[in-house]
Amino acid sequence: MNLTENAIKVLKKRYLAKDENGNLLEDPEGMFRRVARTVASADKEYVSEEELKSIEQEFYDMMVNLDFLPNSPTLMNAGRPLGQLSACFVLPIEDTMEGIFETIKNAALIHKSGGGTGFSFSRLRPKGASVNSTGGVASGPVSFMKVFNAATEAVKQGGTRRGANMGILRVDHPDIVEFITCKKNNADITNFNISVGITEEFMNAVENNEYYNLVEPHTGKIVGKQNAREIFDLIVDMAWNNGEPGIIFLDRLNKDNVTPELGEIESTNPCGEQPLLPYEACNLGSINLSNMLKYVDGKPEVDFAKLRTTVWKAVHFLDNVIDVNKYPLPEIDKMTRGTRKIGLGVMGWADMLCKLNIPYNSQSSIDLAEKIMHFIQDESRKASMELAEKKGVFPYYDKSIYKNLGIRVRNATTTTIAPTGTLSIIAGVSSGIEPLFAISYIRNVMDNDELVEVNPVFKQVAKEEGFYSDELMRRIAKKGSIRGFDEIPEWIQDVFVTAHDISPDWHVRMQAAFQKYTDNAVSKTVNLRNEATRKDVADAFWLAYKTNCKGITIYRDGSRDLQVLNIGKVK
Ligand code: UDP
Incomplete structure (x- = not known):
C-alpha cells in the first residue's frame, strides 16, 4: 500500500x-x-x-x-x-436530575466506543428557577455542561480517542449570555464545542434592531427580553476572542428534517456536520x-x-x-x-x-x-x-x-x-473541503531533528517546473504560504493558496457551494488571520446566513494558546 x-x-x-x-x-x-x-x-x-x-x-x-x-x-x-461503527450521536437532555445523569452515563458509553455526542441543553430550566422537590433553585444549563465536561475528561476512551461533545443552547433561553461567554477562558469546558442555536425570528430581530423574547423552557413563559444586536455582537466578540461559540441555524436544520413526525432536530454531532434527532446516530x-x-x-x-x-x-x-x-x-x-x-x-x-x-x-x-x-x-x-x-x-x-x-x-x-x-492523514490528502493549511511545514522529530514536510502535489509541480530545493522548502515552511516568493511562478502562487491567503468570504462561499447539494451539513472552519477584526467575523456570519449555510465556525489564527496546526512556529 x-x-x-x-x-x-x-x-x-x-x-x-x-x-x-x-x-x-x-x-x-x-x-x-x-x-x-x-x-x-x-x-x-x-x-x-x-x-x-x-x-x-x-x-x-x-x-x-x-x-x-x-x-x-x-x-x-x-x-x-x-x-460500534458510528462517529456521530445526539442524545436528549431532560429537565430532571434523573434525565441529566442518565444522559451523562449514555454519553460515557458512546465515548468509550469512539463516538462523539451532541446535546441541546435548551430544555433545562434556567439558573435560579425553582426546583419543586427540594424547594431549592436550579443551577442552569452551563453548570450541568461542566458536569458533562468532567465526565468526558474522566472517560479517556480506553485507547481509541477522547470524547468530543457539542453543546447547543437556543438563543431564546434565559441563560444565553452565560452560555455565550462560558468558554471565554481557553482552559474552560475543553471537551465541548459550543454553538448558539439561532432562530429565524432572532435573525430578523438583528436585521431590524429589535428586542426578542427569552422563554423559560419548562413553563413556556416569557421571562425577559434581549436586544438582538447586542446578543449578536456578543457572539461575534467571543468568536473573535477564541473561536467559540459557533452558530447553527436551527430553523434551517428543521426545514430539512426529512422525518418531522419523529421529532425536532435540536442538535448536531461535535463538529457540526451531522444534525440528528435525539437518540439518532x-x-x-x-x-x-x-x-x-x-x-x-x-x-x-x-x-x-x-x-x-x-x-x-x-x-x-x-x-x-x-x-x-x-x-x-x-x-x-x-x-x-x-x-x-x-x-x-x-x-x-x-x-x-x-x-x-x-x-x-x-x-x-x-x-x-x-x-x-x-x-x-x-x-x-x-x-x-x-x-x-x-x-x-x-x-x-x-x-x-x-x-x-x-x-x-x-x-x-x-x-x-x-x-x-x-x-485525511491516513489517505495523505487535504482534509474535507478545507484549503491547504500550509505548503510545507517543519515537524520536530526525535533528537531535535527537524523534518520538512512538503505538500506532495506541490513537491511534484516544483520538481517538474525545476525550482525545487530543500533550502526553498525550508524557507516556505517558515512562512507557510508561498505568496511573494519570486522564484515561484505567479500561476503556481495563485493555485497553491493556503487557508490564510484566502479571504473569509471565499471560505464561506465554498461551504455554501457544498451545502447546496448536501442533505446534512458541512464541516468547515473559516480561518481568519490574526489581524482580522470583529467586523470580519460579523461579515462572515452574515454571509453564511445569506448563502444558506446550516451554521458557521470561525477561527482566528493564534487566538488560542494551544492550536492543532501552527504556521511558522519553528524553533
Ligand atoms: N469525533 C470524535 N472524536 C474525535 C474526532 C471525531 O468523537 O476525536 C467524531 C465527531 O462526531 C466528528 C466526527 O467524528 O464530528 C467526524 O470527525 P472526523 O471526520 O474528523 O473523524 P475521522 O473519521 O477522520 O477520524
Missing part, C-alpha cells in the same frame, strides 16, 4: 488491532480486510457466497486504494468485540477526490465515471454498516435502524483543485464544487433507491417526507461533509 509515514504512525497507534500486550495483530491491509469482510457480511442473506466474496473485494479495493474511507470507529471497531464515509481524476492527453480532468462507481459502492458500504453495527443503547438501535441515515462526503478537495490548477478562491472552484457535490448527491440517492428495491425502504419511511414525494429510498439522508481529521 502507498501510505505516508504519518499515516502508518496513526494507524499503528490507534487503528490496528493489538493483543493485550500491545503487539500488533494486523497490518494496514489486514485492517482493511477485517473491515471489508465484516461490512460485506450484511449481504449474507441476500446474495450467494461467491457474490459475497466479490462484494468484500470491492469494499477492500476501494479502501486499500484510498478512494474511500469510512469514519474512524468503523476502521477501529468493525469485526472487533466493541463493534449516523455513520460517515468520505471519497478521496484527489483520486477522482483522469489524464486525457496528459491533461487532468474529473473522472466522473470513477466517481459514480465509487459513490455507489460507498453507499452500499455505509448502508451495510448500519446492519452490522452494535449500538450502545436500545433507544439508539431503534432510531438509527429506523431512519438508516448515512453521510457520504469528500476529502482531498484542495488537492484535487491543485492538480487541476484551479485556485480555491475562484469562481471556477465554486462552480466545480457545486457540480461535483450535485453529482454525488444525485448518484448517492439513486444508489439508495436501488438498495430500497432490493432490501426495502427505511422502517420509518411512512413518517418521512419521501412518502408524499413517492420516492422510495433506503436511507433518510445520504450526504454529509465531515472534517476527516484523521481519515
